[in-house]
Amino acid sequence: DAGVTQSPTHLIKTRGQQVTLRCSPKSGHDTVSWYQQALGQGPQFIFQYYEEEERQRGNFPDRFSGHQFPNYSSELNVNALLLGDSALYLCASSLRDRVHEQYFGPGTRLTVT
Amino acid sequence: AQSVAQPEDQVNVAEGNPLTVKCTYSVSGNPYLFWYVQYPNRGLQFLLKYITGDNLVKGSYGFEAEFNKSQTSFHLKKPSALVSDSALYFCAVRDISNTGKLIFGQGTTLQVKP
Numbered sequence: 001d002a003g004v005t006q007s008p009t010h011l012i013k014t015r016g017q018q019v020t021l022r023c024s025p026k027s028g029h030d031t032v033s034w035y036q037q038a039l040g041q042g043p044q045f046i047f048q049y050y051e052e053e054e055r056q057r058g059n060f061p062d063r064f065s066g067h068q069f070p071n072y073s074s075e076l077n078v079n080a081l082l083l084g085d086s087a088l089y090l091c092a093s094s095l096r097d098r099v100h101e102q103y104f105g106p107g108t109r110l111t112v113t
Numbered sequence: 114a115q116s117v118a119q120p121e122d123q124v125n126v127a128e129g130n131p132l133t134v135k136c137t138y139s140v141s142g143n144p145y146l147f148w149y150v151q152y153p154n155r156g157l158q159f160l161l162k163y164i165t166g167d168n169l170v171k172g173s174y175g176f177e178a179e180f181n182k183s184q185t186s187f188h189l190k191k192p193s194a195l196v197s198d199s200a201l202y203f204c205a206v207r208d209i210s211n212t213g214k215l216i217f218g219q220g221t222t223l224q225v226k227p
Contacts, residue, residue, distance in 0.1 A: 004156070033213060042117075042203055042217030043157070056213040090156055100145050100207045102215060104157040 002027055004093050004105035012111045013081050021076040021108045025093030031055075032074040033102060034066060035090040043090055049074050050096055078110075086112045115140040117206050119218035126194045126225055134189040134221045136204030145207035146187045147215065148178055152200050160202075163187060174198070194225045 161172025
């Protein structure tokens with residue numbers, strides 16, 4: 001039973017560029033949440049997707065957007081990258097009716113230079 | 114506002130001794146509480162949760178946590194620490210108004226020395 005997978009593992013981008021991160025949920029899960037974990041901090045909720053729509057959103061600017069595909073996988077897009085966007089980006093999956101029981105992937109380490 | 118506090122940045126214990134990692138929360142209504150562990154360069158691994166029922170919750174790898182409503186605390190405990198328990202531990206609470214959102218504390222680094 002595959003767990004949550006994320007790609008790529010690491011990424012280096014330049015300020016102003018755009019980036020796309022990918023997530024495949026745990027088998028059987030239909031809901032995907034994204035979190036940003038800055039160095040030395042706890043994860044911060046970005047948004048959650050279910051039935052291919054954004055359902056919940058945290059306090060992040062519109063530069064952060066996402067998408068969910070029919071197979072429940074998801075992408076996180078960040079436009080106009082800032083140095084402060086450097087962080088570990090975590091994807092978590094869950095079942096819609098047990099959305100609080102979130103299983104996390106290994107994360108994508110984004111460095112913006 | 115709902116929040117979680119982990120008052121200790123680091124906890125040091127000797128192998129074989131009991132360990133406690135502290136967590137307090139602030140949330141209206143009945144809280145859903147969680148503990149996660151993070152090893153270097155890894156994602157978060159679920160340890161245990163409290164939703165309702167017995168105040169003492171048992172989880173993975175011999176960890177347990179005690180829910181105390183009067184003190185709004187949810188401390189993580191283990192009777193006998195292992196060197197391999199050394200990691201970063203996060204306490205989290207479900208956001209009441211945004212049920213898909215987990216609110217995390219700042220994290221506590223546990224260092225278990227041989």
